[in-house]
Amino acid sequence: xxxxxxxxxxxxxxxxxxxxxxxxxxxxxxxxxxxxxxxxxxxxxxxxxxxxxxxxxxxxxxxxxxxxxxxxxxxxxxxxxxxxxxxxxxxxxxxxxxxxxxxxxxxxxxxxxxxxxxxxxxxxxxxxxxxxxxxxxxxxxxxxxxxxxxxxxxxxxxxxxxxxxxxxxxxxxxxxxxxxxxxxxxxxxxxxxxxxxxxxxxxxxxxxxxxxxxxxxxxxxxxxxxxxxxxxxxxxxxxxxxxxxxxxxxxxxxxxxxxxxxxxxxxxxxxxxxxxxxxxxxxxxxxxxxxxxxxxxxxxxxxxxxxxxxxxxxxxxxxxxxxxxxxxxxxxxxxxxxxxxxxxxxxxxxxxxxxxxxxxxxxxxxxxxxxxxxxxxxxxxxxxxxxxxxxxxxxxxxxxxxxxxxxxxxxxxxxxxxxxxxxxxxxxxxxxxxxxxxxxxxxxxxxxxxxxxxxxxxxxxxxxxxxxxxxxxxxxxxxxxxxxxxxxxxxxxxxxxxxxxxxxxxxxxxxxxxxxxxxxxxxxxxxxxxxxxxxxxxxxxxxxxxxxxxxxxxxxxxxxxxxxxxxxxxxxxxxxxx
Numbered sequence: 001x002x003x004x005x006x007x008x009x010x011x012x013x014x015x016x017x018x019x020x021x022x023x024x025x026x027x028x029x030x031x032x033x034x035x036x037x038x039x040x041x042x043x044x045x046x047x048x049x050x051x052x053x054x055x056x057x058x059x060x061x062x063x064x065x066x067x068x069x070x071x072x073x074x075x076x077x078x079x080x081x082x083x084x085x086x087x088x089x090x091x092x093x094x095x096x097x098x099x100x101x102x103x104x105x106x107x108x109x110x111x112x113x114x115x116x117x118x119x120x121x122x123x124x125x126x127x128x129x130x131x132x133x134x135x136x137x138x139x140x141x142x143x144x145x146x147x148x149x150x151x152x153x154x155x156x157x158x159x160x161x162x163x164x165x166x167x168x169x170x171x172x173x174x175x176x177x178x179x180x181x182x183x184x185x186x187x188x189x190x191x192x193x194x195x196x197x198x199x200x201x202x203x204x205x206x207x208x209x210x211x212x213x214x215x216x217x218x219x220x221x222x223x224x225x226x227x228x229x230x231x232x233x234x235x236x237x238x239x240x241x242x243x244x245x246x247x248x249x250x251x252x253x254x255x256x257x258x259x260x261x262x263x264x265x266x267x268x269x270x271x272x273x274x275x276x277x278x279x280x281x282x283x284x285x286x287x288x289x290x291x292x293x294x295x296x297x298x299x300x301x302x303x304x305x306x307x308x309x310x311x312x313x314x315x316x317x318x319x320x321x322x323x324x325x326x327x328x329x330x331x332x333x334x335x336x337x338x339x340x341x342x343x344x345x346x347x348x349x350x351x352x353x354x355x356x357x358x359x360x361x362x363x364x365x366x367x368x369x370x371x372x373x374x375x376x377x378x379x380x381x382x383x384x385x386x387x388x389x390x391x392x393x394x395x396x397x398x399x400x401x402x403x404x405x406x407x408x409x410x411x412x413x414x415x416x417x418x419x420x421x422x423x424x425x426x427x428x429x430x431x432x433x434x435x436x437x438x439x440x441x442x443x444x445x446x447x448x449x450x451x452x453x454x455x456x457x458x459x460x461x462x463x464x465x466x467x468x469x470x471x472x473x474x475x476x477x478x479x480x481x482x483x484x485x486x487x488x489x490x491x492x493x494x495x496x497x498x499x500x501x502x503x504x505x506x507x508x509x510x511x512x513x514x515x516x517x518x519x520x521x522x523x524x525x526x527x528x529x530x531x532x533x534x535x536x537x538x539x540x541x542x543x544x545x546x547x548x549x550x551x552x553x554x555x556x557x558x559x560x561x562x563x564x565x566x567x568x569x570x571x572x573x574x575x576x577x578x
Contacts, residue, residue, distance in 0.1 A: 005136045006035035008167040014041040016144050016176040022053030023070035028099035028160030052443040054083020055414030060422040061092035070097035074112025084153050085123040089405035091151040102161040116157035125150040129157030133165045144176040184309035194321035202330040203227040204265035210272020212238025217315035224324045228334040230258030234404045240394035247338040251277050253389040257338035272311045352505035357529040364391035370516050375427040378415040380436035381407050383465035410439035420452040434460045434485050447521045448496045456523040458488050461530040492523035502526045
């Protein structure tokens with residue numbers, strides 16, 4: 001039997017470093033599946049839902065640099081799309097194989113036929129369909145180059161008859177090339193930036209994911225400029241640790257100290273960030289943005305300077321032009337305020353809550369203290385994001401993954417699958433909301449099938465917590481946000497997990513200690529306080545007015561008990577907003 005196109009493509013994927021394909025096999029995808037089996041270098045990960053496979057591949061790509069998922073004709077590859085959107089917006093190099101019906105059926109409204117180019121156009125850097133055996137390897141090579149170097153998703157549409165056809169030799173390359181280059185601004189631009197920073201009385205630095213590889217350079221520059229350093233959620237693990245000038249995050253999940261630093265500075269230096277929330281950007285400061293993707297410059301704020309460069313080499317060159325400043329007044333004021341903010345956050349930890357209303361802040365703090373120094377945390381979108389952002393500490397070796405740009409529910413558990421498979425030996429905590437976990441609950445069986453040592457922590461507040469808060473600050477009575485959940489411990493036990501339920505604050509530390517030492521899959525169902533809220537670092541009058549209006553509507557609607565519980569659970573916010 002000669003080599004098929006499927007064999008040829010699997011060889012290329014293995015040679016490029018692909019270790020796993022996350023997929024549900026079937027019909028037009030079966031030839032790829034069989035080629036994987038015969039090649040032996042790639043593991044086929046049989047997920048229960050293709051969306052989970054795309055999320056898992058996105059996590060692996062963020063951790064290891066490249067990953068692959070696949071979906072069969074029609075519904076199979078349609079299921080990939082949400083996870084691929086997340087991977088693409090996260091800059092995760094993912095190859096997606098979208099198998100489809102035979103080429104002679106194109107345009108006939110055939111069973112499960114889709115137009116993959118239209119379908120994936122908005123969530124990919126490369127997106128083509130191979131109609132002939134000669135096209136398939138050439139397109140896959142182009143897909144690999146696009147995914148790795150443009151940092152995102154590349155889709156190869158693969159009809160079943162093409163996959164099963166005999167492979168053809170092509171004159172172009174079958175390899176993935178990984179060149180590297182030094183990218184930084186010109187000397188003239190660096191001199192202009194140095195002069196601006198040197199003359200400014202108060203400088204603040206704000207870092208995104210693109211700055212995390214330059215942690216030491218950021219710390220050194222901040223020391224020279226006597227500048228406080230804020231950061232985005234995605235940059236937290238890479239910037240927070242061993243950083244004497246750090247003042248926390250800003251944005252919807254952030255702290256007042258980072259917000260204050262940026263708004264009281266004369267110059268704000270944005271490093272490797274495409275921070276999405278323009279209302280958190282200062283209006284009066286001069287803003288300088290440095291990014292290795294120049295098309296992103298200026299789309300979040302009006303800039304004094306917009307420069308193109310990788311943060312590490314750019315700061316190394318810039319610091320040669322900077323003389324150390326002596327005046328620490330602005331920095332010390334911001335650091336002192338940051339300490340005050342952290343003391344206020346600790347009050348949520350000290351008040352541990354009560355039975356079936358445990359403070360989620362306390363839970364996150366205990367997890368942070370017990371988790372390994374190099375643990376991987378995956379976190380669901382919503383309130384779980386808030387507790388993670390504020391209470392899971394960085395060490396320089398920990399990794400945090402979430403749906404930070406796409407903002408999808410249900411990402412944490414699937415991402416934990418990819419993390420556990422590609423980084424064996426590291427603790428993996430999936431910090432899940434009850435809404436997120438139930439959305440893709442069936443893939444707990446994928447964790448069990450591969451006996452992955454994932455620790456699934458369910459922040460069970462019996463509600464869509466973030467949506468509830470959104471409605472409250474808009475002055476709307478929360479409607480259809482409450483959830484009736486299954487017995488998560490019972491479900492997980494039936495699936496072969498070691499499982500626990502925590503109902504009181506006294507159980508938190510002893511149970512989570514047992515979880516840390518447990519082998520294999522573990523799930524912990526924790527009854528957290530559904531009335532715990534999280535205010536952003538800047539509280540607008542309209543938000544407070546909306547919150548008061550929400551309370552009034554609940555009282556008039558006979559829900560006085562809900563109002564009293566919200567006030568009791570969040571009394572600590574009063575000193576933050578008055």
